[in-house]
Amino acid sequence: MNILFVLEHYPPYIGGAETLFGMLAEQLADKGHRVRVITTRFRPDLPVREVRSGVSIQRINCGNRFLFSALAFPAAWRSARWADVIHTTTYNAAPPAWLAARLSGTRAVITFHEFWGDLWLQLPFLSRFQAWAFRVFERFVLNLPFDSYVAVSDFTARTLVQNGVKKEKVIRIYNGLNYDDFTGMEHRPKPGFHYTFFGRLGVSKGLDLLLPAAAELKKTHPQARLRLIIPRRPAAMLARINGMLDELNIRDVTEIHHELSDEDLRELLLTSSCVVIPSYSEGFCFAAAETVAMGIPVISSGRGALVETVGGQFLEMEEMSTVSLARLLRRAAAGDYDTKPIIRYTLRNSIAHYTNFYDQ
The missing domain is CATH 3.40.50.2000 (Glycogen Phosphorylase B;)
Incomplete structure (x- = not known):
């Protein structure tokens, strides 16, 4: 299977979600899948193109995360017809991934890390304009008709359904840790x-x-x-x-x-x-x-x-x-x-659920 990830950040960027998708991409490559990643070049010392652990990575030069939504599209479009599935995450990577998938007829998947809705209007440190702008952009991303929506918790899954996503399109796959x-x-x-x-x-x-x-x-x-x-x-x-x-x-x-x-x-x-x-x-x-x-x-x-x-x-x-x-x-x-009681969320289970999901 050919899998294209369009992600705002990817290792060596440090973060839990970045670690998850880094290991997921490498595990998929190790299982014989062909994997490409389009992401931001967040440090000038990082190469624009490289292959790491079997994963082909292309980094887009952009100093602003919102610019990634526009600048990533040409690269996503060039790989879209190659891909069997395009997988992205909220928020700024979603528009170029969806558009490339729609124009090429490729299956499109998005992982929602969270959805805030009206909470934007209650948060501190934001002007009224900023709160409304972020709320509108979030709703715009939610309304993009992806084929599948991955929620990272039961709470997120419920929130997506409550905000109009069809229940049959939502799958819950917890994030995972390497214990x-x-x-x-x-x-x-x-x-x-x-x-x-x-x-x-x-x-x-x-x-x-x-x-x-x-x-x-x-x-x-x-x-x-x-x-x-x-x-x-x-x-x-x-x-x-x-x-x-x-x-x-x-x-x-x-x-x-x-x-x-x-x-x-x-x-x-x-x-x-x-x-x-x-x-x-x-x-x-x-x-x-x-x-x-x-x-x-x-x-x-x-x-x-x-x-x-x-x-x-x-x-x-x-x-x-x-x-x-x-x-x-x-x-x-x-x-x-x-x-x-403590519940363990293992990285192994998370990756297994994702790989099974791709095979469906």
Whole structure:
């Protein structure tokens, strides 16, 4: 089978979804399928074309993720008639992949990592215009008539159906982790209370709640420390976070870490008392699944797929508010957690489901 992936990012770009699709493409190639990937050239040192582990990769030069929607089309079109299936993901890679598939008559598949709908209008850090623009673009992508829609959780599958996708076109395939990476890890929190946020600087991640909650915790637990493990980009979002640290007078109780190696990241996580994930929504949440795999307690908003991926020791916000989160931080500082069974989402199962899906 000839399989064409049109993906906004692909390894060596670091991310859970990127790791999944990198291993999926290589596994397919190893099984004798012919695999091509069209993606962004996010670093100037990366070759425009290369073959890695049997996968033919073409990288598109574009400094803006939205430009990829236009600039990737010529490459996608040239490979479309070669392909038996074109597989893409939300959001910016979807339009060129769908158009190339439609014009060539090739089967088109999209993986939806999440769908927010009206939530866009409730999120912080966005202007009214930005919120509406993103909402309209998301709806545009959803309305593109793909042949199949892969949802990465039960929550995402339900959301797609509720928003008009035919149920028979939706298949749920969970994202997966390589649990061998977590073998031998031991949660050994430092003395005191160190609570950690790690992940991208997204408007949905609940940082507008976490930082004020940290200010509230400082009043009763002045020795507690917030760890922010975040990228430097988007620069505007990082500037807002730094501004909030000063406005709330919590810089003295906050550590900020950028661009850590995997080893350093896991060391900071394993020595944290807990990880905080106050997201407004999650379609799967690799951060939650990885934290649970390391045996670290989680404070979660409980929104979206977090009810599926969070297990072990946890606390769940009753409402999306600073008061609710601050209350849970105080409970966590006292070691007062709830528990529930842990569900494992293995990379092996995820890849097996995808390969079986292609063969249908």
